[in-house]
Amino acid sequence: MNTLSYGLLSLLSHSPLSGYDLMLKIQPFWPAKHSQIYPLLSSMEKEEQVSFELVAQSDKPDKKVYTITSRGLASLREWLAEPASDPVLRDELMLKAYCVSAVDPEVARPLFRHRLEFYEAKVVRVEEKIASIRRDAGLSESESPDYRSARFGAFILLNKALMASRTNIEWCRWVLGLIPVDAVETKEER
Template sequence: MNTLSYGLLSFLSRSSCSGYDLMLQIQPFWPAKHSQIYPLLAQLEKDEYVQYEHISQSDKPDKKVYSLTDKGIEALREWLSEPASDPVMRDDLYLKVFCMSLVDSNTARNLFINRLQHYQQKKLKFDNKLPQLQCMTGLPPDEIPSFDSPFFGAYLLLQKAISVNDANIKWCEWALEQIASPAAEKRDSVE
């Protein structure tokens, strides 16, 4: 099985879902399209890792709601015991930063301003998600879910996302300061 297959099993370990719901849930972790998810679900069902219930809907097309089988749970446990692969990072901003000395400081500044706005919008979303997660756990705001809680992993991931996003905001702000430095302005005036 590929990583996306295990990702689908991961989300199904929390609750039964339709293929569409799985696509929405996995997006923050792994960019996957309908064209990838539905064939994988069919294969997982064929291999008996998942099963589905056919749900009739009067106002929409019928849907399949998938759930994990015992075989799927066992496969997920085995996968969890394996070391994770190296993280993959692709961001065209990094390539642009690498050669940004080819453009004027206003163009470079705009790249960072746009990215900073993106991270600030994400921060607003995270600021809403943390209280929602705390509310779902039923714990006081300053208490972390226990390891055996189904919310523990989500809490860890949300804290990681917040930390990375905060670091990205600081980096963008720092880069903007560097672009506004006298050395950068001097270069612009020479050109």
């Protein structure tokens, strides 16, 4: 039982899901490939943290739908009571930013522009998801789901992603403003 396995239990605490769906759903929180998830689910099933049911599908391939067991829920509650370990961010752009003075502004600028676009697209996606949660729960713009609601977890996480993305957009714009515009070499001059 490592962090990823608790992450899977966390997702399964809301509703039963197939290994494939779990793989897709866990991406924003704890990126993992299917090759890591399928064997883990097998071992979790052996330990009776989860159980599965084979679901035949006519148009799509058959699937295993996993459900959290009472033992799994108990493990999840124990894990939740422990303090969370410190977050780990691995971002190539931070390494590049550190030595950015080693290259010309024309090389540097696309790095931050690309990242700016990445976060702008993310804001759009996240805002849509937040709106859809509010719609489903019949909440107004200013309201939040109740703590005991099944939507609470997803809601606070989407807001975290939204706030973080907006901050990153602000940072990228600020950095781009600090990168000098070189002697402009227009096509006429060449």
